[in-house]
Amino acid sequence: MPDPALPTEQLDVLIVGAGISGIDGAWHLQKRCPGKSYAILEGRERIGGTWDLFRYPGIRSDSDMYTLGFPFRPWTGKKSIADGADIRAYVEETAAEFGIDRRIRFRHRVTRAEWSSAEARWTVEAETPDGPRRYRARFLYLGSGYYDYENGYRPEWPDEKSFKGRFVHPQFWPEDLDHAGKRIVVIGSGATAVTLVPALAETAAHVTMLQRSPSWIVARPSEDGIARRLQRLLPARAAARTIRLKNVLLGMLFFQRSRKRPDKVRALLLKWVGEQLPDRDIADFVPAYNPWDQRVCLVPDGDLFRTMREGRVSVVTDTIDTFTKHGIRLASGAELEADIVVTATGLVVKVLGGIAISVDGVPVNPAEHISYKGMMLSDVPNLVLSFGYTNASWTLKCDLTARYFCRLVRHMDAQGLDICVPRLPAAGIERQPMLDFSSGYVQRAAASLPGQGTAPPWRVYQNYFKDFAALGLGTVTDGVMEFRKAG
Structure with missing residues (x-):
């Protein structure tokens, strides 16, 4: 009472x-x-x-x-x-x-x-x-x-305590974390992971995005050229309403198209990934599910793909077998060395x-x-x-x-x-x-x-x-x- x-x-x-x-x-x-x-x-x-x-x-x-x-x-x-x-x-x-x-x-x-x-x-x-x-x-x-x-989703993996590096969850990012020059493994492939990876790569020695399965990822300009032109041509209120309506319509059309013709949208998204990563195998960007069965991840100005082309980022599709003193051993037998492991594993x-x-x-x-x-x-x-x-x-x-x-x-x-x-x-x-x-x-x-x-x-x-x-x-x-x- x-x-x-x-x-x-x-x-x-x-x-x-x-x-x-x-x-x-x-x-x-x-x-x-x-x-x-x-x-x-x-x-x-x-x-x-x-x-x-x-x-x-x-x-x-x-x-x-x-x-x-x-x-x-x-x-x-x-x-x-x-x-x-x-x-x-x-x-x-x-x-x-x-x-x-x-x-x-x-x-x-x-x-x-x-x-x-x-x-x-x-x-x-x-x-x-x-x-x-x-x-x-x-x-x-x-x-x-x-x-x-107060809590983020964080799975438990075998032998975590043997890892001598540092674990970090994105929801509780420590202010004192210095990642410059470090080897970093980001576990996850959702919106948080694809945001973190290119940002960390700016100063890290190398960043690996370790994913159990791929997500749909699309590159998009960080600036909306049409919106900027409309803001110059129209009164502020009219421009805002027009831009908002335009973006609502485009988003809905993409979503509805994804649900009604997923094969067509799959082919289009994979074509865009291929254009970002020419002469590379894009198997790590081919999800098992259809677009918008989960939220499509956005990378502004293709920053994730740019850091991959520059050799500062790798994407690995595999599962974790166990943690080791210096990193992660994968189910395939490969090992990823890491100073920092970021668990971008969800909410x-x-x-x-x-x-x-x-x-x-x-x-x-x-x-x-x-x-x-x-x-x-x-x-x-x-x-x-x-x-x-x-x-x-x-x-x-x-x-x-x-x-x-x-x-x-x-x-x-x-x-x-x-x-x-x-x-x-x-x-x-x-x-x-x-x-x-x-x-x-x-x-x-x-x-x-x-x-x-x-x-x-x-x-x-x-x-x-x-x-x-x-x-x-x-x-x-x-x-x-x-x-x-x-x-």
């Missing part, structure tokens, strides 16, 4: 997380629901979320900034594929410009959230440097992402930010619920999940979610309502996995994720235009959302 002695603050909306999702949600709330009281609880010491946590060499976006950026404050930087430090600064500047930073309570880690239908309020508890603190709010808006900030998914949530005393297990419009859970009142796309920029879906949430709040205010809760039909629905992705981090977390249905509003579309129609234009009184007053 809640401790009655804890200091308590009353709010209309409580936002969890001061990354892109939380800042976007706060801006829309200020703009579209003026007068609503809110606060943002951030467990860490700074704004930025992902872009503050990850500090490894070369950290950058793997989506273009014209869609990853906020539509209400368009990205104007030179690079379309931006560095992590520039993204972090952009998010911080956005929060400061609109006064959102004054609403953030740093080092407030939310541990528990309890809903009372009788009171139509969430009671939320957070650990702070000054001890536990309580908040009560009509709505709980989770912009806390989907992975564990740990953490649903609902790891918060213990209950409704009228009953614990909420996300795996037992169905996602409503990709932003709420069945039978959980007044709770919004700001969850972005896996096949496009995260912000695109988060921004639609924030807009819809504000429409929902305005409707409830106009009708004098207190509670909104998506209700499943009495006959139930056919359940499917929420994320149709074969990536390791998704498969490891499949049993803990909410499900989805086969038809709207229970279907989770990885499609911006379908979501725009449902969240931007569709009615909030859809016959599925149940509204009522407190008690």
